[in-house]
Amino acid sequence: ETGVTQTPRHLVMGMTNKKSLKCEQHLGHNAMYWYKQSAKKPLELMFVYNFKEQTENNSVPSRFSPECPNSSHLFLHLHTLQPEDSALYLCASSQDLVGFNQPQHFGDGTRLSIL
Amino acid sequence: SQQGEEDPQALSIQEGENATMNCSYKTSINNLQWYRQNSGRGLVHLILIRSNEREKHSGRLRVTLDTSKKSSSLLITASRAADTASYFCATDYQGGKLIFGQGTELSVKP
Numbered sequence: 001e002t003g004v005t006q007t008p009r010h011l012v013m014g015m016t017n018k019k020s021l022k023c024e025q026h027l028g029h030n031a032m033y034w035y036k037q038s039a040k041k042p043l044e045l046m047f048v049y050n051f052k053e054q055t056e057n058n059s060v061p062s063r064f065s066p067e068c069p070n071s072s073h074l075f076l077h078l079h080t081l082q083p084e085d086s087a088l089y090l091c092a093s094s095q096d097l098v099g100f101n102q103p104q105h106f107g108d109g110t111r112l113s114i115l
Numbered sequence: 116s117q118q119g120e121e122d123p124q125a126l127s128i129q130e131g132e133n134a135t136m137n138c139s140y141k142t143s144i145n146n147l148q149w150y151r152q153n154s155g156r157g158l159v160h161l162i163l164i165r166s167n168e169r170e171k172h173s174g175r176l177r178v179t180l181d182t183s184k185k186s187s188s189l190l191i192t193a194s195r196a197a198d199t200a201s202y203f204c205a206t207d208y209q210g211g212k213l214i215f216g217q218g219t220e221l222s223v224k225p
Contacts, residue, residue, distance in 0.1 A: 002157065031211070043158075043203070043215040055211050090157055097211040101146045101165055104213060106157035 003027040006091050006107035013081065014115050021076040021110045023091030031097050032074045033104065034066060035090040043090070049074060050097055078112075086114045119204050119216035127222040134191040136219040138204030139184075145207050147180055149189050152201045152218070161189075161202075194223045 004025045013019050025032065034046040048056035049068040063085075065077040074091055088109045094102040119140040128134055138147070146165050150158040162178045164171045164187070171178045177190040191198055201220050205213040 002159070004157070006157075033213075040217075042217045045212055045214070048211050050211065058212075092158075098146070098148075098207045098213050101163060103148060103160040103163050104158075105160065106150075108155075108157045111155075 002105050002107065004091060004093055004105050004107035006089075006110050008110060009108065010111045010113075012113045012115060013078070015081060015083075017081075018077070018079040020078065021089055021091075021112075023074040023076075023107055025072055025074075025091075025093040025105070027093060027095075027105060029093035029095050029105070030071055031094045031102075032068060032071070033092040033094075034074065034076055035092065037088040037090055037109070038086075046076075048097075055097075081112075081114045083114050086112055088112070119206055119214065121202070121204060121216040121219045123219060124217065125220045125222070127224065128194055130194060130196055130223055130225050132194055132223075134194050134198070134221055134223070136189045136202050136204075136221070138187045138189070138216055140187075140204075140206045140214075140216075141185065142208070144182075147178075147187050148205045148207075148213065149176075149178060149187075150203045150205060150215075152203065154200075158203065191221075194221075196223050196225045199223045 036044045047066045067075040090109045091107045092104040094104045122137045148163045149161040175192045201218045203218045205215045
């Protein structure tokens with residue numbers, strides 16, 4: 001139990017569907033992150049939120065839309081995805097931003113498959 | 116790019132042996148972190164070493180950092196089958212980001 005819960009664990013969707021990934025952290029952290037992990041590639045940082053404000057959008061296509069209603073919850077809304085978007089999507093949190101020597105705590109991810 | 120590189124990409128050893136993984140990076144850092152990922156799971160934080168530290172221990176783990184060479188190493192002593200996983204180094208970048216390397220896949224055979 002890492003204190004970071006992601007749902008669903010697995011998701012299969014068509015290219016025209018709309019779905020959302022959910023992340024919840026029970027650690028009282030202020031920063032939350034979305035990462036994409038594809039086979040044979042390093043983790044790619046997608047978005048960073050600090051105190052509910054987005055501080056980083058790493059050139060992510062607009063078909064991925066993040067939402068952070070409070071410091072404990074983070075969503076990733078998906079629409080009209082492409083087959084290359086199939087990957088493991090990981091959520092993480094940290095007490096403060098990592099530049100302040102903070103480790104990140106990860107959820108177990110959502111395995112997304114685009115048909 | 117700040118992206119780190121791990122070496123080797125894959126490592127296979129027998130239980131009881133030591134495993135050493137190396138990481139190199141490109142720009143200045145505040146800290147370097149090591150994580151473990153078991154198949155189908157998220158990443159688990161192992162050790163954080165600050166830029167003014169040279170060595171850090173945690174149980175069977177030993178991490179070194181050489182900022183002059185922009186490199187780090189992770190040593191796992193007396194490895195166990197349960198240590199089988201992918202290991203990643205990550206460096207902080209521009210305050211709010213962690214940049215991960217491609218990882219080392221460690222296989223420990225009983």
